[in-house]
C-alpha cells in the first residue's frame with residue numbers, strides 16, 4: 001500500500017527551499033505581511049507561533065518590536081533552520097521547539113500576549129485544528145489576539161493545476177471533500193515550486209472550531225488576493241492569480 005508522505009517528511013525534505021531572509025514565496029507577498037498588519041502594535045509582546053516553520057514570520061515580529069517568540073513546529077529540519085538563523089542573527093529571545101502542535105504541551109507558564117498560526121491549519125483535520133485552537137485560547141492573556149491564515153477554501157475548485165499556486169481536489173467537491181487531503185504546489189518568485197497540502201474545510205468549519213475552542217467573539221475575516229502592487233512588481237509571476245481569492249486571514253480576540 002502506498003502511504004501518503006507525512007507532513008514532517010515534506011518539510012524536512014524541503015526546509016532549504018523555505019529558508020529565507022526576504023520575501024520569496026508567493027504567500028510572502030500575498031499573506032504574511034497581512035498577518036503582521038493584523039497584529040497591530042506588538043511592541044514588547046510575547047508571541048506564540050504555532051507551526052512556525054523556519055521562523056521567517058517570527059523574525060519579522062521580533063524586528064517589529066515583539067519581545068519574544070515561542071515557536072513550535074513538527075519538522076525537525078525547519079526547527080533546526082529556525083534555531084540556526086536565530087543564532088546567526090543573535091536573536092536571543094526566539095525559542096523554537098520540535099513538536100506536534102495538536103498535542104504539544106510543554107509551553108512556558110506565563111501566558112502569551114498574542115498567537116499566530118500561519119498556514120498550519122491546512123495540515124490538520126477539523127478535530128485537530130479545534131484542539132490547537134483550544135490550546136491557543138488557554139495560552140493567551142485577556143485581550144490577546146490570535147491571527148491565523150489558511151488557503152482560501154474555494155481556491156482548489158476555482159483554479160486549474162497551474163503555477164504559481166494550486167491544490168488538486170481530484171473528483172471531490174467543496175462540500176464532500178471535508179477533511180480530505182489535497183496535495184498542492186506554491187511557487188517562489190525564482191521559479192522554484194514547493195510542495196504544500198490542504199486538508200480541506202469549508203468556511204463554516206473555522207467559525208465552528210473557534211467557538212468550540214472557547215473564543216466567544218466574532219473573528220474578523222479577510223480574503224487575501226493579488227493586489228495591483230504585486231502586479232506592478234512582477235506581472236509575469238502574479239498575473240495568473242489576479243482575481244482569485246488565495247488565502248483567508250482570521251483574527252480573533254480573547255475577551256474573557
Ligand SMILES: C[S@@+](CC[C@H](N)C(=O)[O-])C[C@H]1O[C@@H](n2cnc3c(N)ncnc32)[C@H](O)[C@@H]1O
Pocket residue numbers: 007008011050051052053054055056057072073074075078099100101102117118119120123124196
Ligand atoms: C506552510 S509551512 C508555514 C511555516 C511558517 N508558519 C511560515 O509562515 O513560514 C507549514 C508548517 O506547518 C508545520 N506543521 C504541519 N503540521 C504540523 C503539526 N501538526 N504541528 C506542528 N507543525 C506542523 C510544517 O512542518 C511547516 O513548517
